[in-house]
Amino acid sequence: MTKKPIELYFADTPNGWKVSIMLEECKIPYKIIPVNIGKGDQFKPSFLKISPNNRIPAIIDPNGPGGKPISVFESGAILQYLGRKSGKFYPKNERERSNVDQWLFWQMGGLGPMAGQAHHFRMYAPQFTKEKLTYSKKRYTNEVNRLYGVMNKQLRKNDYLAGRYSIADMACWGWILPSKISTKIQLLESLIRNVDKIIIGGAMANTFLKATSNNIGSSLYEASCIDIAKGIMNSAKKENVKLVLPIDVKVSKKLGDYPSAKNKFLDEIEIDDMILDLGVESSRIIMDEISDANTVIWNGPLGAIEYKPFDQSTVAVAKELALRCKDKNSKVVVGGGDTIYGINIAGTYEDYTHVSTGGGAFLQWLEGKDLPAVEAILNKH
Numbered sequence: 001m002t003k004k005p006i007e008l009y010f011a012d013t014p015n016g017w018k019v020s021i022m023l024e025e026c027k028i029p030y031k032i033i034p035v036n037i038g039k040g041d042q043f044k045p046s047f048l049k050i051s052p053n054n055r056i057p058a059i060i061d062p063n064g065p066g067g068k069p070i071s072v073f074e075s076g077a078i079l080q081y082l083g084r085k086s087g088k089f090y091p092k093n094e095r096e097r098s099n100v101d102q103w104l105f106w107q108m109g110g111l112g113p114m115a116g117q118a119h120h121f122r123m124y125a126p127q128f129t130k131e132k133l134t135y136s137k138k139r140y141t142n143e144v145n146r147l148y149g150v151m152n153k154q155l156r157k158n159d160y161l162a163g164r165y166s167i168a169d170m171a172c173w174g175w176i177l178p179s180k181i182s183t184k185i186q187l188l189e190s191l192i193r194n195v196d197k198i199i200i201g202g203a204m205a206n207t208f209l210k211a212t213s214n215n216i217g218s219s220l221y222e223a224s225c226i227d228i229a230k231g232i233m234n235s236a237k238k239e240n241v242k243l244v245l246p247i248d249v250k251v252s253k254k255l256g257d258y259p260s261a262k263n264k265f266l267d268e269i270e271i272d273d274m275i276l277d278l279g280v281e282s283s284r285i286i287m288d289e290i291s292d293a294n295t296v297i298w299n300g301p302l303g304a305i306e307y308k309p310f311d312q313s314t315v316a317v318a319k320e321l322a323l324r325c326k327d328k329n330s331k332v333v334v335g336g337g338d339t340i341y342g343i344n345i346a347g348t349y350e351d352y353t354h355v356s357t358g359g360g361a362f363l364q365w366l367e368g369k370d371l372p373a374v375e376a377i378l379n380k381h
Contacts, residue, residue: 004062005029009047011037011056014112014174015075019057021170022079026086030059061085076108079167089166096162103154103161103168107175111151114143115175122338137306137341145255151176187367192235197293199244199286201278201302201313208233208245209275214266217251217273244289248279250303250310261309277303277310286313287320295331296321299363301342311345318346325352335362 008023010016010032023030035041035056042054051058051073059078064070072078080101083090091097118140121133151172154161161168191198200208206221211229236243248265251273263279278286283302290296298321305311324330334343335356343349356362 003029005031006062007031007033007060009033009035009051009056009058009060011035013037013056014115015055016057017174018075018171019059019078019082021173022082022089022167025170026082026088028082028086076104076171079104079171083167089170091164091166096164100162100166100168103166104171106150107168107171111144111147111172111175114140114147118144122341133341134306141306148176187363188232189235190367192232192239192241195241197242197244197289198236199289201246201282201286202300204300205246205278206275209266212245215269216275217269217271219273219275242289244285246278246282247285248281249275250277250279250312251275252310255304255307276307278313283313283316286317290317290320290324293324293330296324296333297366298332298334299336299339299366301338305338305342305345311342314342315346318343318348322346322348322351 006023006028008019008030010020011034020030020032035047037056041047042051042056047058048054050060050071053073055073057075057078058071058073059081060069060071061081062069072081080090091100118137121136121140125133125136151161160166161172188198203220206216206219207225208229209216210221210223211226211233233243235241246266248263249269250261251264251269252261253272253274255274255276261276264273265279265281269275286302298317301311302313302317303310305314321330321332321334325332330353332352333354333356334340334352340349340355343352343355349355
């Protein structure tokens with residue numbers, strides 16, 4: 001008799017990914033039951049019956065203990081359950097299991113909640129308020145940076161958090177994905193076919209600089225995207241699209257307000273320098289590049305804008321684009337939570353052609369993808 005698959009109540013979030021990773025790794029048959037948290041599916045009585053905290057993920061295992069169905073909610077508890085059920089990625093030895101548990105709960109009680117709050121105040125909240133929310137952003141960003149430091153220290157001496165690949169690593173993976181080139185590849189490739197210039201700044205620029213064999217010190221970059229960055233640069237060259245990268249940057253040995261920031265050209269960067277903003281000359285180049293632009297689409301700040309003086313290039317560009325809208329009648333569209341935070345710092349929120357609070361939908365639209373809500377409206381007419 002064929003056993004029924006596990007039912008995974010799922011939404012496309014870091015917590016949802018944890019369990020799907022485990023099920024895939026263990027090759028346990030499962031089927032996904034989508035939970036549309038945007039529509040409030042998590043509050044339906046049928047879902048609350050298996051997840052009284054109205055949070056995803058949750059599972060129903062028809063083949064639970066004693067052959068009877070069991071439901072489990074909370075992602076950490078689900079990972080432990082699946083580890084015991086499969087005998088994989090969750091040690092039976094008490095010492096080893098305790099090591100996995102402590103890193104699992106480190107994620108459950110620290111990394112996940114803090115990263116979630118940082119994302120809320122950096123990306124989501126700015127769409128609904130013009131307040132700068134400076135304290136909230138700094139508090140949670142600083143704590144996430146501290147937690148990243150804890151993880152980095154552990155991974156310097158181990159390939160995995162608990163020594164061997166385990167449910168602790170699966171739990172953390174979704175929460176440490178940075179604002180990646182890989183999430184914007186299709187956007188960049190689409191833009192190459194439709195624009196005259198692409199200006200790359202912020203954290204994304206580090207990977208492009210690394211791809212061109214520039215020294216970036218201790219700055220974060222995405223090693224897995226080096227070849228992709230090279231491909232984008234080659235495509236831009238073929239399409240005769242000017243791709244602008246920084247030639248100088250502001251660096252510091254640590255992240256924080258008013259540290260000993262220095263402006264350096266790329267060949268002056270030291271091994272322990274972190275790139276945290278564009279340099280003076282790079283900012284001037286951007287001003288020149290946008291001086292004759294009729295239309296500008298801006299997504300993403302140019303530096304670590306929560307910390308002075310690393311907001312300077314973002315503020316300067318925000319003010320220049322606002323002036324172009326006013327005096328030159330240029331069309332400027334701004335999108336993304338962090339970008340909105342930046343234009344709030346500059347005091348220019350009201351000065352653009354359009355400010356998009358659509359978040360990911362804004363990027364999807366730029367990629368040329370269909371937006372279901374827009375399609376539904378259009379189909380009615």
